[in-house]
Amino acid sequence: MSKIKKLLGQMTLNQKRYAIIMLICVMINMVLAEVVTRANLPLWLDVPGTIAATIILEPAAGLIVGLINNFFQAIFINGPTTLVYYSVSAAVALLAVLMLDESGRLKLGRIIVSALLIIIVSTLLSSLLKHWQSNDISDHVWENYFSLMAASKGAGPFLSNFIGTLLVKIPDTVISVFLAVIMYKITPEKYRGRDKCQLL
Amino acid sequence: MRKTIYSLIFYKDSRGLTGRIYDFIVSAAALISIIPLLFKTWYPFFDKIETFTLYILFLDYILRWIVHDFRSRYGKPRAFLVYPFTPMAVISLLCMLPSLGLLDENFRILRMFRIFRMIPYMRTFDMVARVFKREKKTLLSVLYIALGYIFISALVMFVNEPETFNTFYDAIYWATITLTAVGYGDIYPVTNIGKFISMLSSIFGIAIIALPAGIVTAGFMEEINSTVRDSDENDKPEAPDITAAEAEVDKNE
Numbered sequence: 001m002s003k004i005k006k007l008l009g010q011m012t013l014n015q016k017r018y019a020i021i022m023l024i025c026v027m028i029n030m031v032l033a034e035v036v037t038r039a040n041l042p043l044w045l046d047v048p049g050t051i052a053a054t055i056i057l058e059p060a061a062g063l064i065v066g067l068i069n070n071f072f073q074a075i076f077i078n079g080p081t082t083l084v085y086y087s088v089s090a091a092v093a094l095l096a097v098l099m100l101d102e103s104g105r106l107k108l109g110r111i112i113v114s115a116l117l118i119i120i121v122s123t124l125l126s127s128l129l130k131h132w133q134s135n136d137i138s139d140h141v142w143e144n145y146f147s148l149m150a151a152s153k154g155a156g157p158f159l160s161n162f163i164g165t166l167l168v169k170i171p172d173t174v175i176s177v178f179l180a181v182i183m184y185k186i187t188p189e190k191y192r193g194r195d196k197c198q199l200l
Numbered sequence: 201m202r203k204t205i206y207s208l209i210f211y212k213d214s215r216g217l218t219g220r221i222y223d224f225i226v227s228a229a230a231l232i233s234i235i236p237l238l239f240k241t242w243y244p245f246f247d248k249i250e251t252f253t254l255y256i257l258f259l260d261y262i263l264r265w266i267v268h269d270f271r272s273r274y275g276k277p278r279a280f281l282v283y284p285f286t287p288m289a290v291i292s293l294l295c296m297l298p299s300l301g302l303l304d305e306n307f308r309i310l311r312m313f314r315i316f317r318m319i320p321y322m323r324t325f326d327m328v329a330r331v332f333k334r335e336k337k338t339l340l341s342v343l344y345i346a347l348g349y350i351f352i353s354a355l356v357m358f359v360n361e362p363e364t365f366n367t368f369y370d371a372i373y374w375a376t377i378t379l380t381a382v383g384y385g386d387i388y389p390v391t392n393i394g395k396f397i398s399m400l401s402s403i404f405g406i407a408i409i410a411l412p413a414g415i416v417t418a419g420f421m422e423e424i425n426s427t428v429r430d431s432d433e434n435d436k437p438e439a440p441d442i443t444a445a446e447a448e449v450d451k452n453e
Contacts, residue, residue: 018201060202063266071255080251081301083258090262133301 017191021056022065025049028183029069042142043172046073047092051180054096055106056192062093078139084129088122095121096180104193106184115177123169127162136161143168206267209260229256230317237312254299257317261292291316327427331419338415346408350375353397361394379405 029049036043046069054062066089074083098114101107130136136157138144147164155163184192208219233253236246265283272279283289295313297303303310319325332339354371357364364387365371374387378401389398 058201060205060266063262064201067259067262071259075255080254080299083254084300084302086258086262 018057018061021187021191022053022061022068025053025056025061025065025183026068026072028052028179029065030072032179033069033073040141042146042168043175044140044168045172045176045179047089048176048179048183050089050093051096051099051176052183054093055099055180055184056187059093059097062096063090066090066093081133084133085126087129088125091121091125092118099177099181106181111177111181115173118177119166119169119173122173123162123166126165126169127158130161130165131158138164140168202267202270205263206270209263209267210271225256226260227318229253230314233257233311233314237308250299253314254296257292257296257314258300260317261289261296265289288316288319327420327423331416331423334423335415335419339412342408342411342415346379349401349404349408350379353379353401356397357389357394360397361389361391364388364390364394375401378402380409381405 026049029046032045032048036045047066050062050066050069053065067086070083070086070089074080095114095117098117099106099111101110127136130138136147138147138161143164145164146167147160150160150163151157208222230253232249236242236249239246265280268283268286269276269279272282274282284293291313294310295317298305298308298310350372354368354375357374358368358371365374370387377384378398381402383402389395
């Protein structure tokens with residue numbers, strides 16, 4: 001405990017701000033993902049914290065938050081083969097930057113464009129990885145349900161997998177972006193942005 | 201934030217204990233991950249080694265990607281796009297693919313490439329790389345001569361002795377083995393022309409093999425000397441200002 005206190009004492013205010021916000025974002029990702037899994041909802045909700053870290057701090061923070069969550073999932077839940085899905089959270093973190101304008105403020109039009117791109121890119125990446133890694137078979141109940149539905153309508157394995165992922169990804173991204181925007185709004189302005197040392 | 205990560209991974213001169221620990225962990229992980237390949241039987245314990253080292257190497261791969269723009273000559277977005285195609289990144293990814301479930305277990309030999317992950321952490325390798333870079337032109341010329349000779353002698357042998365060399369690949373194999381003075385003896389010429397070319401290859405091979413060895417040795421000597429010179433210059437105490445001292449003496453007199 002004293003070592004943690006000592007470490008915190010050595011950190012600058014900006015580093016503390018980064019650490020606290022990123023920790024909160026990691027926890028949000030973990031808790032929400034756990035809740036939707038237990039409630040058996042057709043969602044993942046494992047990226048709201050990643051998006052929030054990107055728009056509140058910077059893309060690198062979003063990338064690190066995604067990395068921590070991905071490692072947590074790989075180590076404690078799904079095994080090392082899920083590490084490749086980091087590419088999906090990394091893409092989400094990078095695309096979330098588009099929500100901000102040049103002055104670093106959120107704009108509705110940009111949020112919509114960014115959300116659409118997140119849906120398309122993350123669905124495509126997930127489908128490709130699933131196709132490569134496990135022959136289009138998903139371990140997500142709802143994704144499988146929608147995939148089977150698409151397959152029964154005559155879609156091929158890859159297309160049905162893509163549709164299954166897409167149908168879960170649309171509400172998932174909408175809710176994730178919405179939650180991230182709320183987190184951005186409730187974060188005091190002086191804590192947002194990349195370099196706030198002088199303000200703290 | 202990325203600067204902190206960058207300084208942790210790359211700042212070799214000013215890094216503190218954390219940087220050295222990071223180097224040690226990644227190098228050790230790369231080395232340990234090769235241990236399972238040394239055994240014919242796959243013990244359950246190897247799975248744990250495999251998983252643990254994979255986490256470390258994957259983390260290193262991602263961190264290097266995140267900070268690549270600081271090292272690359274390209275600007276910000278382009279540097280990140282270029283990173284996966286850099287030689288070290290390709291090697292890193294290839295050696296992780298079987299463990300990530302993206303390549304069949306038959307490709308597990310690719311894990312062997314993890315040894316190359318230690319390269320960025322070996323200071324001596326910097327010197328080797330510098331020598332090869334400086335002597336690139338000369339070494340490439342020697343290589344072209346050797347390749348040209350191998351091709352021509354293989355062609356002559358293949359045409360001259362079709363019974364001995366079933367395919368052109370066999371002829372290339374023989375020419376390479378003879379030129380490098382290895383000579384396994386599994387394929388050998390039986391005609392007089394073949395024997396003459398074989399003798400010529402052996403003599404030519406000595407020169408061709410000795411030449412790059414000499415170039416590299418000379419390059420190493422030069423590199424070592426310049427390193428010693430640099431360190432001597434850095435260690436040398438600042439020379440006293442003689443003219444100022446003399447002026448002071450004159451003034452006192």
